[in-house]
Every structure is written in C-alpha cells, then in structure tokens.
C-alpha cells in the first residue's frame with residue numbers, strides 16, 4: 001500500500017489536510033495524516049494541492065492518418081504534463097474517420113505502447129452510417145459526434161436534419177449521447193473577403209447567428225427524439241438563453257466551452273496569426289464574460305481543451321492568411337493553468353476547477369462512478385500542483401507534436417508537479433523524459 005498526503009487535498013468539495021491510501025490502483029481510504037497505516041510507503045507533499053486528475057473529453061489526436069498533426073504518444077504525454085489522466089479522442093481528423101466499427105478497431109490497434117494516460121474514443125455520425133452505430137456501441141462507444149456544418153474533412157460530411165432524424169432515435173434507444181458541432185451556414189454565397197489577414201473579418205464571417213440557429217434546431221431534435229445532446233465548444237453567449245430554456249423544459253442538453261473562449265478575446269487577437277483561428281471563432285470580451293456567467297450559473301456544464309493541432313505549414317503563418325489556415329487551437333497541456341489563472345480574476349476557487357474540469361466531464365462519458373473525484377473506491381488519478389507558482393508558456397516546454405500555441409509567452413499561475421494514473425506517477429516536473437512504460441488503458 002502507498003499513502004500520499006498534503007495539507008491541501010480536495011475531498012468532498014473542500015481542501016483539507018489528509019492522506020490518501022492507495023491500493024490496487026484505487027483509493028482505499030482517505031484518513032487523517034496521523035492515521036496512516038505503518039505498512040504504507042508514504043509521500044508527504046507538504047502544502048501542494050492534490051486534486052483529481054483532469055478529464056478532457058474533447059481532444060483531436062489524428063492518429064492514424066494525420067499523425068504529422070498529432071499522435072497518441074505525444075498527445076498523451078502532453079496530457080499527463082497538464083494533469084489530465086483521461087482523454088477522449090474525437091472521430092476526426094484521423095484516417096479513417098471513426099464512423100464504422102472497422103475504423104474503431106483500426107484506431108485501437110494504434111494504441112499499444114502509446115497511452116501515457118487513459119484513452120477513450122467518441123464515434124462519429126455522418127450521412128448513411130446509421131447502420132454502424134449499434135456495432136460501435138457494442139464495442140463500448142457511447143457518444144457520437146456530428147457536424148451541422150462543413151467539418152473541413154471530406155470524409156466527415158455534415159449531418160443534415162434527415163441524417164440526424166435517422167441517427168438520434170438509435171442513440172436515444174441505447175442511452176448514448178449525440179455531440180454536436182453546432183453552427184449552421186446561413187450564407188447563400190461565398191463571403192467577399194477584403195483582407196485575408198483581418199481577424200475581425202474572419203470573426204464576422206462566422207456570426208453568433210450561425211451557432212444560435214444550430215443550437216435552436218438541435219434542441220428541437222433532442223426534444224423530438226428524447227435524445228441526449230451535448231453541444232461541444234460553445235462560443236456564442238447569445239445561445240445561452242436557448243440552453244437555459246431547454247433546461248427549464250427538461251430537455252437533455254448539456255454543453256461545454258474551452259479555455260480559448262474563456263481567456264482570449266477578439267480585441268487582442270493579432271491579424272494574420274493562424275494560431276488563433278478556430279471554429280466557431282473566439283469572440284469579444286463581452287461575450288467572454290457572458291460565457292463565464294453561463295458556467296457559474298450552470299448553463300454551461302464544463303471546460304475541455306478542444307485540442308485540435310495541425311502542422312505549422314497548415315496554419316499559413318508566413319502567408320498570414322486566416323482564410324486558408326486550418327482552424328484549431330492547441331492547448332492540451334495548459335488548460336489547468338489557463339483556467340486557474342482566469343479563476344483568480346473572478347474570485348473563484350479550486351472547487352470550480354474540479355467541478356468543471358474533472359467531475360462533470362466524467363459524467364459525459366459515464367466515468368463518474370470511478371473517475372473525477374477523490375473518493376473511496378475511485379481510481380487513484382491525481383494531479384499534484386502548486387497553485388501559487390507562475391510559469392511562462394514557452395515553445396520548448398510543449399510536449400504535443402507541433403510546438404505551437406496561441407498561448408506562447410503567456411505567463412500563467414499554477415505549476416503541475418506530478419500526475420498519478422491509477423496509483424503510479426506518470427509525470428514528474430523534475431523528470432520529463434517519459435522513459436518509464438506507458439500504463440494508460442483503453443476505456
């Protein structure tokens with residue numbers, strides 16, 4: 001048996017002085033520090049915070065097929081360094097896209113010796129794959145992503161209402177969740193672009209109304225089919241009223257937003273810098289404030305990275321061409337520090353951090369019975385960190401494949417010292433070599 005202790009362990013909604021007893025990968029007990037059994041190998045972490053490992057249910061790992069963009073090895077090392085102990089991979093932009101059982105198996109075959117944290121997959125809904133959904137569910141997948149707009153990937157076409165009408169009853173009957181990229185292209189013609197560098201023009205090309213109308217439509221479909229719907233990467237605060245109204249009616253709609261929508265705003269995004277391009281876009285400061293209010297009042301459920309990397313060439317940085325740049329923000333490793341830093345300004349605490357980045361994401365993928373909390377019987381997944389120390393995000397520190405981020409040179413609060421997965425140390429700030437054996441599991 002092992003014991004880890006600290007003056008600040010997050011248990012039952014509070015930071016308390018306690019020791020966690022770990023046996024067989026799980027939390028055997030939580031005890032006072034003077035009650036640690038004599039046969040335990042004990043590590044005292046002083047006053048570092050011990051918190052549940054983060055759960056990031058929105059990560060694009062892109063392997064197989066686009067492994068030059070990202071891969072399981074690098075993504076899960078970055079996750080471990082970011083205090084994340086479970087990632088759920090999106091059904092695109094890998095090749096093949098995860099829309100068939102065969103594709104699930106192809107992806108699973110890539111995992112061996114590359115899982116530094118636990119990994120699960122989301123499946124995909126595309127036109128005409130409704131006959132694959134049951135097979136994928138039988139293989140353990142319980143959440144499926146659909147796009148209501150062009151995904152940028154030819155093999156992953158958008159789902160129109162007819163497609164959703166076929167897929168949603170199947171998901172509902174099996175208690176699975178539909179994840180939705182909620183934007184509807186309301187333009188009848190190609191936009192007339194005057195300056196391809198201009199962030200403002202890019203922003204105006206994907207207005208709030210696209211998210212609003214999509215969310216309105218998907219809520220109606222959720223109600224019609226009694227199908228659980230989860231809105232991914234909510235960017236527009238205008239849509240919050242729709243989600244609130246759905247909640248009042250008891251419609252099963254949840255939502256997430258991402259660090260970039262909560263910490264960056266259009267007023268300060270430089271023109272021509274593809275690192276800041278994502279869809280839906282990062283909007284203005286007022287919108288950002290309303291998203292925070294949406295989290296605080298429970299309209300938005302949680303925060304995930306939407307880590308969606310690509311190669312530097314695809315970001316068109318030299319050309320400064322926002323229109324041709326691939327959309328997606330890379331931030332997998334930095335979510336905890338970014339959100340912790342932002343919480344300071346809003347006078348919010350670690351309880352919110354745990355709720356938004358551990359407990360509630362665990363719910364989405366049905367892991368809330370074993371992960372996301374420090375509780376007797378739960379898996380011994382922890383992040384051990386110093387909330388009072390600052391660090392600057394440098395290219396050299398990035399562990400994911402393409403060393404690029406919208407947050408380079410940002411100074412943030414919160415340094416992760418160690419990460420535990422099922423009782424084993426998987427990341428150590430003083431030894432980032434990853435020479436041990438990866439112990440992550442497919443879940």
Ligand SMILES: [Zn+2]
Nearest residue numbers: 058090306308
């Ligand atoms: Zn995404």
